[in-house]
Amino acid sequence: MDALQEHTIAFSSLKDGEHAFQFRLEQPFFDASGEEEWEGGNVTVEVTMDKSSSLLVTKIHTHGPVNLHCDRCNGPLEFMVEGEQRQIFSLHAQEDIDDDELVSLDDRAHSINLTHYIYECLRLALPIRHVHAPGQCDPEVEKVLSKLVVEHEPIPDPRWEVLKELKNQERKP
Numbered sequence: 001m002d003a004l005q006e007h008t009i010a011f012s013s014l015k016d017g018e019h020a021f022q023f024r025l026e027q028p029f030f031d032a033s034g035e036e037e038w039e040g041g042n043v044t045v046e047v048t049m050d051k052s053s054s055l056l057v058t059k060i061h062t063h064g065p066v067n068l069h070c071d072r073c074n075g076p077l078e079f080m081v082e083g084e085q086r087q088i089f090s091l092h093a094q095e096d097i098d099d100d101e102l103v104s105l106d107d108r109a110h111s112i113n114l115t116h117y118i119y120e121c122l123r124l125a126l127p128i129r130h131v132h133a134p135g136q137c138d139p140e141v142e143k144v145l146s147k148l149v150v151e152h153e154p155i156p157d158p159r160w161e162v163l164k165e166l167k168n169q170e171r172k173p
């Protein structure tokens, strides 16, 4: 997703050591995410950034409700997200970095935008399939679903039963 201005951290003015930041993801974030499934939410993002002369070790923690739709009954579903992600930024451009966790920043960079990493942390914390707890689905849909299950249950074929019986007898000494 596109960078949001509020997630920019001007690290060049920070002293070495650990710094904490907090963001809140509300409707504008979910609208900008481009994820059709994300209806909204109220997620708190806690970021700690440990700065040294060569690295920014960044930990992102997301927690709070995201409004989705149930994959079973399509009714509204509030999913509690709990996500954690670590991202390390190298302050000096390095070539041939083969590590997903390590991102090399341009030597002249003085700020970093975290929207992409926050988005990723949230996306990874959400399961692909999300459904209501048992018994919490829309009762109308539940009725239709339970009927479908019954109708699709295979009816035992009496001829097959006879055949199975014969085979069992054959196996007996």
Ligand SMILES: [Zn+2]
Pocket: 070, 071, 072, 073, 074, 075, 131, 132, 136, 137, 138
């Ligand atoms: Zn449901």
